[in-house]
Amino acid sequence: MNWDDLRIFLSVARQGTLSSAAKSLRIDPATVGRRIERLEREMDAVLFVKSPQGYVPTSAGERLAKHAEAAEQSMMGALQEVRGATEEGLTGTIRVGAPDGCATFLLPHVTQRIMASNPGLDIQIVALPRVFNLSKREADMAIGVSRPTSGRLRLQKIADYALHLAASEDYLARHPITERAALKDHRVVGYIPDMIFDRELDYLADMGLTHVDFASNLVSVQLGWLRAGAGIGVVHDFALPDAPELELLFPDDLHLTRTFWLIRHADDARVSRLNRFAALLTEELRAEIAARA
Numbered sequence: 262m263n264w265d266d267l268r269i270f271l272s273v274a275r276q277g278t279l280s281s282a283a284k285s286l287r288i289d290p291a292t293v294g295r296r297i298e299r300l301e302r303e304m305d306a307v308l309f310v311k312s313p314q315g316y317v318p319t320s321a322g323e324r325l326a327k328h329a330e331a332a333e334q335s336m337m338g339a340l341q342e343v344r345g346a347t348e349e350g351l352t353g354t355i356r357v358g359a360p361d362g363c364a365t366f367l368l369p370h371v372t373q374r375i376m377a378s379n380p381g382l383d384i385q386i387v388a389l390p391r392v393f394n395l396s397k398r399e400a401d402m403a404i405g406v407s408r409p410t411s412g413r414l415r416l417q418k419i420a421d422y423a424l425h426l427a428a429s430e431d432y433l434a435r436h437p438i439t440e441r442a443a444l445k446d447h448r449v450v451g452y453i454p455d456m457i458f459d460r461e462l463d464y465l466a467d468m469g470l471t472h473v474d475f476a477s478n479l480v481s482v483q484l485g486w487l488r489a490g491a492g493i494g495v496v497h498d499f500a501l502p503d504a505p506e507l508e509l510l511f512p513d514d515l516h517l518t519r520t521f522w523l524i525r526h527a528d529d530a531r532v533s534r535l536n537r538f539a540a541l542l543t544e545e546l547r548a549e550i551a552a553r554a
Contacts, residue, residue: 266300267329269293270308274326277315330528352381355538358400360462362480363521364388366500366553371545375538382538401535402525402542406461413527417539420547423498423554424517426468426510432490433508441511448474448492450483461519464495468515499553521546 272282273293283290301308308322318326359368364386372384387400408416428438428447436447451465453476465473475486480497487494488504495517496507523543529535 263300264332266296266303267332269296270300270322271326271329271333273297273309273316274318274322277317279316281315333528335531350381351379351534351538353534354383354385355402355535356385356387356400357542358387358389358403360404360406360480361388362497362500363404365481366497366503367546367549371542371549374545375541402523402529402539404546405459405522405524406519407459408522409524415525415527415530417523417525417543419521419523419543420550421518421520422550424464424495424519425498425512426493426515427487427496427501427507428493428510429488429490429506430508431506432487432492435490438493438510441514444468444470444493444510450475450486450492450494452476452483453478464517467517468495499550502553521550 269282269286269288272286273279276282276285279290279293279297283293286293297308304321304325306321306325307319308325309316310319311317357368357372365388368386372386376382376384404419426444428436438444438447449465449470449472451470451473452462454473456478457463465471475483475491475494477483477486480500483494484496484500484504486492487496488506493510496504501507523539525535525539
């Protein structure tokens with residue numbers, strides 16, 4: 262069996278279409294189709310069925326995918342050893358998926374320190390307000406705000422973090438808030454309600470606020486509105502050092518606690534390079550969150 266055929270098979274299984282797989286592999290879609298047909302003849306099995314959604318693995322395809330992923334991990338481990346992923350330092354490229362709040366306010370500091378000690382390492386941060394699909398290798402690992410309930414994944418708690426209700430000094434000078442009952446009378450900054458991809462991000466409901474006047478799917482935009490004096494909203498405590506003009510509202514009574522989790526594909530346990538990076542990332546994130554508390 263040809264490893265290159267397996268690599269193409271995995272890409273189609275993950276991407277769902279010949280064109281998407283071809284783009285990620287940087288080859289022609291017709292070539293992808295021919296290689297899949299050749300693999301099916303060699304295996305004497307139908308590996309995909311075509312549907313309106315694209316190419317869907319059959320039961321035989323799903324069984325092959327498990328073995329192909331194991332072979333992929335072995336190949337990756339061998340390449341990393343040959344390319345110098347030694348105890349002297351990590352090398353190559355590692356992609357990390359993260360919620361935009363973490364990606365904006367924490368990961369730049371954290372990854373800079375990691376790369377300073379590992380000059381041969383390249384780090385890519387993908388900041389998207391959604392859950393990452395590690396099975397499709399959208400990232401080597403991801404940071405999430407809730408525990409995944411499905412998939413062959415490894416999960417590790419990174420740290421808890423706090424959030425508080427806040428507004429700018431300018432806003433509070435114009436609209437003083439002296440009692441909690443008055444919060445409902447103020448303009449609220451928060452997420453677009455129908456774009457909240459995780460229950461853990463539904464901060465305002467937990468604060469007793471239901472209407473959002475200034476809404477964005479990005480934490481950085483929400484923080485920009487608060488700093489501009491648009492209204493009141495929930496802020497990550499670790500973002501406060503970057504927004505000194507914000508004041509907390511009823512900090513002893515109105516606060517939330519959430520958790521960051523490091524999520525990895527189960528098969529990556531055999532890849533020492535990713536294990537070492539995950540340990541560094543977890544350690545540095547914990548330190549950064551504590552320093553910004």
